[in-house]
Amino acid sequence: MDLHQLQAFDQIVLYSSFSKAARKLGVSQPTISLRIRALEQEVGGALFQRNGRHLSLTELGQSFLPYTQTALRAMTTGIDVARRTHEGERGQLRIATLPSLAAGFFATALARFYHDHPHIDVAIHTGHTQEICEMLYEHYVHLGFVVGPFFHPELSPLLSLKEPLILVTYPEHPLAQAEHITLAEIVSQGQPFFLIDWNVEVKRWQSHLLSAAPSSTIEVPPQTAYDLLMSGQGVALLTRAMVEQEVKTGRLVELHAQQIPQFHRESLLMHYTTVSSLPTAVKVWLRFFREEARHYCLDSR
Template structure:
């Protein structure tokens, strides 16, 4: 039993006239007649009686009518639901993000996304970038946000570039000077956060590469605690720019330039499985991510990563 046969049956039942029904369906009369006969053969009953006034339903036709109407209505609703998913008017978006991204960048993205697509349910999980990548690979989430990593089954879209910046309390001597050398930083009490994060390794590597003796350190397990310690004047710290933007704006922290060293930079990307179509809520989220203005500075990728990402423009996901 085919949908077009049922639609033909309903049109004739409603109009009571074969030629008008054929015209409404943009069919020839012989084509519509053939569909009705095929439906009657499958049901084993005649559904219409020809009269001088047109087509009239038989008893079998009247019994079948409400079921045919419900079937077409259900199929139409199914089509509408699929269209809603395609247009991100409904459905679910599952995201995983590294702690820094989920705290400082993702809320701004989701604010824009939810405003544009209020019918979509959103679920967020957090973990270090390696864990985020694994969640995407296992299809526990639809997309992930974290530092750039390579995997043969993953495609990545550059989101923004975060850098580690030196921050001090407003009353620290560095704050008045505005810029210092890395050697001077090495003589300070340095506050580090989250030994398991790549930021920790980037900070350590910065001093090793410059040949500067390792400074005295205070180790904390999260960025927020590190910010508070710096604010209290307990030391200086290299923190992601995205994490200190508000405190710099309101004067609770001061930004100091390191004149003889480039600040470590880390590209933040969106992870997606290569074999999963990018449609519906995922496509809508990527569109928001592409156009979002409150995010930290867009990534200018180092040469080693630029080649990997040069063909991964967002437009490619929609073609």
């Protein structure tokens, strides 16, 4: 049993004629007759009966017809989905990301992607680097963002991001009005100064500051530091992308301290090395993300 046989059966029922069905399908009448005989052998009996010039379905044909139509609809839908998937209009997009990267330009890229491709199934998962690596190993996601630098023989980077880290606080903080701020003042007057484990370099710098000028500190994840700042507490080193809109609108204030190094948070977009080709939907999303990332990142390749 094949698709051509089912199409022949369906068209003969529609037109009540072998010859009209043959013309519709672009084949000869002997060809369509051969297809029906082969199909009848498969189902075990005659599908049509003639009463003079009138053609009608047998009981077997009547029972088989709904399943034929269901199969043809499924095949048509499947072909359409396959075509749309190939063209990037349908498919799946599964990405794992760091919680602190799930907002900002990541969210903007995702919103643009969904607006243009609403029929693609999207799933975004968050986790730490080790959890994201496991999702990649198990092929649970197509792509995953991890903290850089990162090296693994089975994972390869598609994109390297370096986001500037800036010192920010809320507008009513005493340091927000000061023109010249020292690092010692930030630590001693942070009320509190939030410690965030961005990378080894930042962690070493923070440890050095605290050893020189002990102060009230709280070690928190980036999102927690952001929420506390927005509620009117403390000073934190956050990525510019996380707070850019808040700084522009005055809900947060960037502090310009003397002698502060230029820190960055490095992230790598990884995929499983053995995957020869990414799905079309993933490639389309990657194009949107590259466009958004260029506005915020020093290094996107």
